[in-house]
Amino acid sequence: MSLFDRKIRGFRLVDVVALGVLVAMILVVYLAKTMAGSERAEIASIERQIEAEKVRIRLLQAEVAHLEQPARVEALATAHLGMAPVEAKRETTIDKLGEVALGKPKS
Structure with a gap:
């Protein structure tokens, strides 16, 4: 009996292993997308902070120009x-x- 013909509870061993690999890949892709989404939100937050700081810098430069x-x-x-x-x-x-x-x- 070869490895490809061996059966576990009526399913070939190759089919069971392929299903396991498929489920593992689905979980990995789901986790990667979830982590990427949270990092995307963090990047957007940091970009908003940078823009706010740029506005603050422009205001301070204008104030310095006025004071000088x-x-x-x-x-x-x-x-x-x-x-x-x-x-x-x-x-x-x-x-x-x-x-x-x-x-x-x-x-």
Whole structure:
């Protein structure tokens, strides 16, 4: 009696093994699809988070651009710190910085 002709409860052994392999393949494909679906949902969630962060970055960049406007900074420096532009007579060259640091009079 050959392996292909052997019967188990009226079914050939090859048919029983093939049915077992088929059921195992169906289960593996089902599990793979389920896991892929959950990962797809996770990827979509992460992509939404990335888009939200990009929007937040654009808002922060716009806020920084507004806060760094030279006219605004000058107005704040004048109003709150009492700062003013440097007068021309107080300007010096790089060569004269040593003299200024030592407190020597300007020549």
